[in-house]
Amino acid sequence: MPWVVRDSVRDINRAVARRWQAIDPLLPDPSALPAGCGEPLVTNGGGSRVSGLGVCVHQQIPPESLNQTWGPADRFTLVPRLAGQDVAVATDELLTAWRDHLAGVGASRGPDAGASVVWPSRDVTGVRALLGHGLQPLTVIAARSRPEGPQPSPRQAFGVTIRSAGPEDEEAVLGLELQLVKFDAQFGGPVWRTATPALVRADIRDCLRRRANWTWLAERHGRAVGLLVLQPPSESGWIAGLTGCAPAAYLQTMFVDSRERGTGIGSAMVRNLHARLDADGIAVTLLHHSQVNPLSGPFWNRMGYRPLWTSWEARPASALR
Numbered sequence: 001m002p003w004v005v006r007d008s009v010r011d012i013n014r015a016v017a018r019r020w021q022a023i024d025p026l027l028p029d030p031s032a033l034p035a036g037c038g039e040p041l042v043t044n045g046g047g048s049r050v051s052g053l054g055v056c057v058h059q060q061i062p063p064e065s066l067n068q069t070w071g072p073a074d075r076f077t078l079v080p081r082l083a084g085q086d087v088a089v090a091t092d093e094l095l096t097a098w099r100d101h102l103a104g105v106g107a108s109r110g111p112d113a114g115a116s117v118v119w120p121s122r123d124v125t126g127v128r129a130l131l132g133h134g135l136q137p138l139t140v141i142a143a144r145s146r147p148e149g150p151q152p153s154p155r156q157a158f159g160v161t162i163r164s165a166g167p168e169d170e171e172a173v174l175g176l177e178l179q180l181v182k183f184d185a186q187f188g189g190p191v192w193r194t195a196t197p198a199l200v201r202a203d204i205r206d207c208l209r210r211r212a213n214w215t216w217l218a219e220r221h222g223r224a225v226g227l228l229v230l231q232p233p234s235e236s237g238w239i240a241g242l243t244g245c246a247p248a249a250y251l252q253t254m255f256v257d258s259r260e261r262g263t264g265i266g267s268a269m270v271r272n273l274h275a276r277l278d279a280d281g282i283a284v285t286l287l288h289h290s291q292v293n294p295l296s297g298p299f300w301n302r303m304g305y306r307p308l309w310t311s312w313e314a315r316p317a318s319a320l321r
């Protein structure tokens with residue numbers, strides 16, 4: 001890393017920390033910049049000093065990994081650190097430098113490559129630059145903070161039983177989970193792969209054996225109609241760093257059979273879960289939902305969640321301009 005950039009990292013990170021706290025108290029302090037697939041990209045934001053940095057991280061997700069179902073096989077992620085109150089110019093400069101960098105990376109031109117930037121949802125001054133470079137707001141990481149004071153007891157859905165799932169429920173859980181992957185794939189996030197059903201099954205089998213009592217099924221007349229899966233704080237470390245609040249849990253799956261929606265099953269399952277998380281002192285619960293899924297945004301908002309980060313993506317990565 002050139003010395004002028006190295007010396008700037010600490011100052012920029014401090015400024016970014018102040019900026020993020022002012023924008024959104026749930027944001028963390030910025031992490032150290034990861035190693036990238038090239039030298040850090042630098043921006044002056046229209047001035048004469050380095051005011052922003054970005055690192056391009058390249059991940060190749062193998063077909064035998066379930067992770068390949070959650071997005072493209074070749075992932076190019078820009079990690080930006082931009083100082084200043086208004087980052088419109090700096091964002092534009094950084095994205096231009098990133099586009100030029102990717103133009104020299106062969107793997108970014110493949111049909112299964114994606115370029116993404118995970119951006120604080122409330123950092124609105126960079127949004128026009130993100131749109132202008134061909135990025136789309138595909139996925140939201142939403143957060144719910146533990147509310148102050150006692151909460152009303154959760155209402156139950158009429159004629160529906162909610163219970164913990166165990167290893168014997170593998171088929172029922174798999175059926176609902178695969179419906180969710182297909183449903184969400186319509187919105188451009190997950191990608192249905194040949195290996196998806198087998199990999200999802202293996203993951204469910206492992207979770208039902210290992211992680212007792214964090215998967216729930218809703219049943220009507222013995223038929224599974226709803227699924228809720230949570231990763232407790234002990235398994236949410238991979239995402240917990242996206243918020244400054246701890247402990248954090250991750251709500252992995254929420255799905256209700258299409259014939260049963262709108263009858264209170266989803267809210268009954270989520271409110272039961274929240275009662276347990278609140279009693280356990282979980283400070284914040286995170287989840288992903290598609291920005292353009294017309295069912296998820298309104299539902300999660302009613303359940304007390306709001307956007308924390310937005311993943312802006314160009315798929316294929318060559319659509320970045």
Ligand SMILES: CC(C)(COP(=O)(O)OP(=O)(O)OC[C@H]1O[C@@H](n2cnc3c(N)ncnc32)[C@H](O)[C@@H]1OP(=O)(O)O)[C@@H](O)C(=O)NCCC(=O)NCCS
Pocket residue numbers: 180183254255256257260261262263264265266267268288289290293294295296298299302
């Ligand atoms: C999102 C989903 C889980 C909601 O489950 P549901 O059982 O239909 O929701 P409920 O009937 O419990 O509704 C809960 C509340 O949200 C409201 N709500 C639910 N969906 C809504 C929507 N699309 N628009 C506006 N309000 C909605 C209900 O009116 C209800 O409000 P209330 O608490 O004041 O009564 C369900 O639609 C679903 O499985 N969708 C497909 C998969 C999906 O999108 N999962 C989320 C991916 S992250």
